[in-house]
Each structure stands twice: as C-alpha cells, then as structure tokens.
Amino acid sequence: MAENLTLWVDSVRGVAILKAQGAGDKWSVSEVRVDLLGASMTGAGELSSGGVIDAEFDLRVDGGLAMQTFIDEWIPDLGIPALEGGPLVAHIEVSGSLDRPRYDAELEWTSPVIMNTEIESIRAQADGDMESLNFSTTVAATGIEITADGTADTNNRRVGGR
Numbered sequence: 341m342a343e344n345l346t347l348w349v350d351s352v353r354g355v356a357i358l359k360a361q362g363a364g365d366k367w368s369v370s371e372v373r374v375d376l377l378g379a380s381m382t383g384a385g386e387l388s389s390g391g392v393i394d395a396e397f398d399l400r401v402d403g404g405l406a407m408q409t410f411i412d413e414w415i416p417d418l419g420i421p422a423l424e425g426g427p428l429v430a431h432i433e434v435s436g437s438l439d440r441p442r443y444d445a446e447l448e449w450t451s452p453v454i455m456n457t458e459i460e461s462i463r464a465q466a467d468g469d470m471e472s473l474n475f476s477t478t479v480a481a482t483g484i485e486i487t488a489d490g491t492a493d494t495n496n497r498r499v500g501g502r
Contacts, residue, residue: 353377365389377413378402383432391438399430424453442469471495 347358354376360369365387372383378401385395403426428449436442449462460480468474471494478487490501 362387365391369395372397385434387438393434393436393438393441395434397432397434399428399432401428402426425449425451425458428452436469440469443467443473468492475501 342361342363345358345360345362347356349356354374356376357371357373358369359371360367362368366389367387369383369385369387372381372385374381379399380401381397381399383395383397385393387393403424426449428447430445430447432443432445434441434443444467445465447462447464452459452462458481460482462477462479464475464477466473466475468491473492473494474490475492476487476489478485480486488501490499492499
C-alpha cells in the first residue's frame with residue numbers, strides 16, 4: 341500500500357518542503373523545495389527498486405549578498421571575498437543508483453562582480469560520478485572568454501585539464 345509523506349520545516353532562515361508517495365524501496369518525490377538564505381532549490385524525482393534514482397533539481401541564487409551568505413553558511417572556510425551580481429542559476433540531474441550516482445550539472449552566473457571586478461558571466465558544466473568528474477568552466481568578460489576543461493579523479497585526488 342502506497343504512503344504519502346509530507347515534510348515541512350519552517351525557520352527564521354527559510355523553508356524546506358518534501359512531498360513524496362511510495363512504499364518500500366519505490367518512491368516518487370513530487371516536490372522538493374528549499375528557500376534558504378536568499379537561495380531557492382526545487383526538484384522532483386523517482387527512486388525505484390534496487391536503488392535506481394532519477395531526479396532533477398534547479399537552484400537559483402539572486403544577487404551577490406545572498407550568494408555570499410549562502411557560501412559562508414555552507415563552506416565557511418572557503419573565504420571568497422566581496423561577491424555581487426547575479427543571479428546564479430543551476431540545473432542538476434542525478435541518475436544511476438544510490439550506490440553509484442551519476443551527475444550532470446550546468447550553472448550560469450550572470451553579471452558577477454568579484455572583488456570589484458565586473459564579469460559578463462561564468463558558466464560551468466560537470467558530469468560524472470563519485471570517482472571521476474568531467475568539467476568545463478567559461479569566464480566571459482568584455483572582449484575576452486577563457487575556458488578551462490578537465491577531469492577530477494576523486495579516488496586518487498588528482499585534477500587534470502587545460
């Protein structure tokens with residue numbers, strides 16, 4: 341028999357909602373929504389027998405102050421100085437299994453200002469799994485575009501690229 345699950349967390353920092361239906365090892369998540377510290381994430385997905393996962397998420401951070409707050413909250417030791425501009429939007433797809441998930445992500449940050457330097461955009465793409473991740477990042481500023489491509493091997497803690 342299928343069960344309905346609704347989780348709702350509301351605090352001064354934001355709101356988190358999860359709505360799912362299913363039973364045993366088969367679940368359908370109809371809504372994931374998190375609004376936290378100036379960032380919002382929405383998503384949905386399926387978890388099938390054997391741990392097979394198929395999910396998509398969208399992330400949006402409106403403006404540099406929200407991004408600075410978000411980064412400082414989750415990765416306080418990163419120490420990124422003075423962020424402005426925005427928004428930053430990302431789309432993430434997760435597939436494979438819970439034991440061996442695969443990721444495909446795209447990100448674009450429009451009109452960022454980093455340490456008082458204006459940039460047209462920063463775009464990034466990544467795909468892979470927990471062992472190996474291919475990535476590409478493009479930074480565009482007035483009259484110039486720089487792209488870096490590479491692979492990160494997490495087992496051996498190595499990153500290579502051009």
